[in-house]
Amino acid sequence: MPAVTSLAAITDGRGGYVIDTTEVRAPGPGEVRVRIAASGLCHTDHQSLGWEGPMVMGHEGAGYVEALGPGVEHLALGSPVLLNWAIPCGRCPQCTRGSANVCDRSMGVDPSLGSPRAGEGHTRWQGRAIQRAFNLGSFSQYSLVRAEALTPLPATLAPERACILGCGVMTGVGSVINVARVQPGDCVAVVGCGGVGLSAVQGARIAGAGRVIAIDRHPAALERAREFGATHTLLAPADDPAGEQLAKALQAITDGRGADFAFEATGAQGLAFLPLKLVRHGGTALQLSGAHGERTVSMFDFWWDKRYVVPLYGGCQPERDFPRLFCWVAEGQLDLDRLISHTYRLHDLGTAIEDMLAGRSAKGVILFD
Numbered sequence: 001m002p003a004v005t006s007l008a009a010i011t012d013g014r015g016g017y018v019i020d021t022t023e024v025r026a027p028g029p030g031e032v033r034v035r036i037a038a039s040g041l042c043h044t045d046h047q048s049l050g051w052e053g054p055m056v057m058g059h060e061g062a063g064y065v066e067a068l069g070p071g072v073e074h075l076a077l078g079s080p081v082l083l084n085w086a087i088p089c090g091r092c093p094q095c096t097r098g099s100a101n102v103c104d105r106s107m108g109v110d111p112s113l114g115s116p117r118a119g120e121g122h123t124r125w126q127g128r129a130i131q132r133a134f135n136l137g138s139f140s141q142y143s144l145v146r147a148e149a150l151t152p153l154p155a156t157l158a159p160e161r162a163c164i165l166g167c168g169v170m171t172g173v174g175s176v177i178n179v180a181r182v183q184p185g186d187c188v189a190v191v192g193c194g195g196v197g198l199s200a201v202q203g204a205r206i207a208g209a210g211r212v213i214a215i216d217r218h219p220a221a222l223e224r225a226r227e228f229g230a231t232h233t234l235l236a237p238a239d240d241p242a243g244e245q246l247a248k249a250l251q252a253i254t255d256g257r258g259a260d261f262a263f264e265a266t267g268a269q270g271l272a273f274l275p276l277k278l279v280r281h282g283g284t285a286l287q288l289s290g291a292h293g294e295r296t297v298s299m300f301d302f303w304w305d306k307r308y309v310v311p312l313y314g315g316c317q318p319e320r321d322f323p324r325l326f327c328w329v330a331e332g333q334l335d336l337d338r339l340i341s342h343t344y345r346l347h348d349l350g351t352a353i354e355d356m357l358a359g360r361s362a363k364g365v366i367l368f369d
Helices: 042-051 158-164 166-180 196-205 219-229 246-252 274-278 320-329 344-355
Strands: 004-011 017-024 031-040 061-068 080-082 123-125 142-146 151-152 185-189 211-216 231-235 259-264 279-287 307-309 341-344 364-367
Touching: 004 123, 004 344, 017 142, 017 344, 031 080, 031 158, 031 219, 042 344, 061 158, 080 142, 142 219, 158 166, 158 364, 166 196, 166 259, 166 279, 166 320, 185 274, 196 211, 196 219, 211 219, 211 246, 219 231, 219 364, 231 307, 246 274, 259 274, 274 279, 341 344, 344 364
Parallel strands: 185 211, 185 259, 211 231, 259 279, 279 307, 341 364
Antiparallel strands: 004 017, 017 123, 031 061, 031 142, 031 364, 061 080, 080 151
16 A cells, blocks of 8 residues: 655744645554544644654544554544544553543553554655654644544534544543533633633533633633633733732632632643632632643642642543533534634644634634545
8 A cells, every 4th residue: 555645734843834745654553544634723733833843733633534554443444533642552550440541551651552653654754754743643634543543423523523522622521521520500610711711611511510600811702602601701800910800800700709610721831720719618720721831839729628630631531532522512512613713724824823822713623625
């Protein structure tokens, strides 16, 4: 089976990227080559511009099985599939205890389990082998991945809609449902109303939260949050670096108690611990954005009985969670169509990134077909 040429976005490791042609080889044992139909854009993709390169960008996509390697029997040629960047091995202690999102193979804990990436030389550019972001590299016409990275899509859910389920939606909804385990009547605050934050708002609505308080610095983002189920909105003050004004405003909404659960989804390092100020005594603060770097926090913010959690990927277990998301989409409980506010072509990636960083888009999607 021959290799295919594939147009892709490739980082230079210094904050930039190029759109250029790559070569994607045929799948080996346990591998699948996917023709990408669409790929969602996350803040992580912007961060990846500074990672070691060159590297094919993108980690949130869906498409069609184009070629199957030996031993792959649960997928069929031409079938639509969702890509999953937290690729479970299915046999390590984490996977067997239901924590596939922190699989020992994916985390590099146990080298004897092999690698979550496709074999050597899967993608070549300018005559040399390069890696793919999160072992997917979905900003590309074709991707070569391990079969465990793929979940079949129902015929009623087009890849152009489903692509955002594989990161942002799963992170937001899963953190509410799987990690926080929000119950009917609970009070939820969500800081940051981009793709992950709006998914958390939808997750809180699905869980039956009594009050869902959306917080953002952009009025347009707050309007979007209302559409997805926020019962209250707070415009974050520009002159409130410690979050004291915001905490008082939220307490006024919650009878002086604070929220039961507060989720940070901004990606801003300085806001990583803000949820601690927004939750009640005994409440749970969750940092969803994976903000990097050092940050100091007062121990008083943990008083009393507060919990601080940094969940990865909404506690995703693909076999359990993706069918559940598919069902919620089919039932109209999970709205993907309005969440995808902008669509682009690969050559418009720069504009897509600018729109995301400026808060103009809720969720941008790169279309290939």
